[in-house]
Amino acid sequence: MAEVLTDLDSLAVAVLEVDENVKDYLDVAVILEVIGVTRETAERYGYKDIFDLAKAVFEAIRYYQLREETASTRKKTRIDSIIEALRLFAGGVTLSSPWVIILLVYIIFKVSWLPVSETPLVSTSVNLALVASIISTSWISPLFMRKLFYFMYQKMHLAARKILAAYFIFGFFITFLIAILLVTFTNALGLYPDWWITYFTIFFVALSLLWLTTAPLYALRLYIPLILTYLCSLLIISVSYTMMRSLPQKFMAHVYGMIGGSAVAIIYLTVYLYLRSRFKPESYENVKIRLPFTLYLGMPYSIVNLLYFIFIFTDRLLVWYTGSPYPFLVDFFYETPASLSLLMIAVPFGVMNCYIQRFYGYLSGEKSEFAAFQVDEYRGSVRKIYLKMQTAIFLSGFLFWIILLFFVRNQIADIAIFTSLSIGHIFLVSIISNILLFFCMHRPSMPLLPLLLGTILNFTLGAILIKTYGVKYVASMSYMISSIIIAIFLIIMVIETIIKKIDYYYYSAF
């Protein structure tokens, strides 16, 4: 009996190899004939003819099919969907780190990631270093990340390693070059005292290294290592600060933390890629990276990223600008609501991540069942999901803003600044979601113009408002207005171009 069952089993497997979707025993009989099973074979198995055998084989196949159906049904339980959504939400929130992690650690453990301001001049050096490092590194990673991502997708880990090495060499070189240029420039103009320049340079380099090394973690969506990097950085700061508390150069604890964080990110990435190529032996050799092609491909991404970061810091630079005696001086009155308002992006980011992953899944056909002639219906349904995503971003943003306002209202002197910046940030998440969509469709040049115009608008409107009202804090208004304008512009652009021909854009994205 066991012998017969085993053979039926092998026949079932053989039939399934030809067609997994057999519907009845007649389907099975056809395949059995095709694979050379004859009436004699059926008789040898103890069946009167091939149809009789096909019925028995079909029973065995049903067992396999049912088992698979059960497995696939289990995959789609509600709890699993909720867990998946929560995972994506957490991933999105992580994307908006370091702000969230840094703030949480500060609240719980009182470990500050940046030196707690002593004087406005010291704060200026740290904050300017922060802004300068973000802007100066923002354009470097996208030059390489598209290619890195491409090679990872192609499972060409050796090539990915080479790209990563090229990126680090290029990034470190550019960072040091910019640092030298900034020092020379500031020195030559005598804008700040010498100690300030040293302070600024040290922080600029440390922060730049951290941004450079964590950029691939963002690009490869390695959320947990990303969190670990920041946590390690904070841990090093905490330990170093305890050891150096009485020393005058205790600010170096923060620098050590940043460099430590960079080291963790580099080590993780190296091990991550090494293990992939080591344990899944590659059949590639002599992989050569053509830098001009890589840079050509990454250039539009790079410019978009640069504009984006210039855009989000324009209001601060306008507020910090004093003219004399120092060109920029941090304004604490503006800083507190500005820093707290950055928390705003965490929740809408999480929501955006959930929806954008659903959106990608839908595009790839994982969740859509349209036929070729139903292109218009497909476009319509993609449009619906897109609009849902935008609505969810705005709704979650505004709800979270109300909650946040309730908690921080006593900590901020000016609710108007917080409100303007928060609303601006909600629209910023919408802007990011659209930029990500353009990036996903591999159309990075499309958001260039709106971003450029938005940045110019942010700057000029801010300057005009400051001049008109004589109050620097109105820069937050210009940020809010320009965010709203860019967001609306991009939404219309996405709907009118990408969504209208999503099948074409999705096809040509790869």
Next chain:
Amino acid sequence: MLCEGTYPFYRGGVSTWTHNLILNLKDYEFFVLSVTPAPFLRRRYDLPPNVKGILEIPLWGTEFAKEHIQEFRFRDFLSRNLSTDERKIREEFVPSLRVFLDEVKYGCKDPRRLAEAICEMHVFLTKHDHRKTVRSEAFWNVIQEELFNDRLYEYAKLSYMIDFSRILSHILRLFSYEYPCADLSHSSVAAFCGLPGIILKIERDIPYLITEHGVYFRERILDLPSKSSIIERMLLINLYRAIVQVNYYYADRVLPVCRFNINWERELGVSEEKIEVIYNGIDMEKFKPLKTSAKDNLKRIVVMARIDKLKGIMNIIEAMAKVSKRHPEAICEIYGPISDRAYFKACQRKIKSLNLEDKVLFMGPADKPELAYNRAYVVVQPSLSEGFPFTVIEAMACGKPVVATDVGGISEAIDGFGVVVPPRSSIALAEGIMKVLENEEYAEEMGRKARRYVLERFAYEGFLENYRRIYLEVLSERIWREIIEWQRS
């Protein structure tokens, strides 16, 4: 020499054939054009000195065609890129693409029309940027008009059609390259890699030969994803049929490695006078009975095949469940690379479920197959589809009894000097193996006869002579054609 997914980057029967042919036709110079899935693949063969160059055409793995070629300058890329715009694509590329799709979607009604479209696309893509062309709206509009709106395919899944269009756009990369000029092009399969041969034939009247190992069209049908619908399968089948048809149409000779292939070739429209069977030849000095280090009392059943669904590894595993019950001393050693990881895992699960962990062993690729054969008590070939497998004749040359499934040219190769069983029947396979295991005299006798038979029929010399003769024939035919044309003019 035109290759696809084989020489010199992958090991296997076709690669071995290509390597041996090139290596031994020392009086010919070769240029290898290899269509690969990705660039920078590790070469698995040292190129013989008569290989004067190699052009690797990866269909995936780079964003721009030719990006992997160091000699292709960025400046050239930029000028190609700048010279490509929507208008040019619409006017100069789209008409030939439309014809190409029209032919492909119905499996090639007119090979000449298809080939002309291919040549025109080649002319355009060698001067313009491939990526910009296939990403253009004009390109997509034609795809939609020709495929999405076709009454035959309109019910195919949209996501499938998008994926198919992407595959097509990658295949068109083939036409972005300038092919080396040669006196003769010889394809190791009637597939996409044959298209350069057709282009060279049309553009420069270079004779074109095809050697068919397995019938490409037949193997593609066997390999079709079973989850896709009948319409989706039809589209793929028609694409393959079109490519195969155009290959056959333009080939001066179609050279199957066994008679089994002829039926398929005839069915696909190859005229009788074009076909000539040339059996594979093997190195009898290398593949001969040897003394091996295995000194235990185990009876080794050796399988030499890559781990792939088509190779029927599951079949031998199931057969081993039966064999090992009666012959606990029997173990099965499977030599070969893993080409289908999911299938490999399924095999491992099967081994575990049948408690055969110590009876069926995956040995990895064999660097010295002759030693692996010589370790065997019996060599088994459990394939579901084959052309004319080297493994069978190599094993026979080593004086080993062979048990093989009756697919492709296996019966022809064994010709009574081994055990042939029906495919996909683990019982029959097990019975075949046990017949050899249980009769030592029969096994020895069979091995001896098999070696003698292979010596007579599959020795290198005959194999090489046949190719030399064919090369000279088609070259002289070309010269005659030129003379006649010259006389006419």
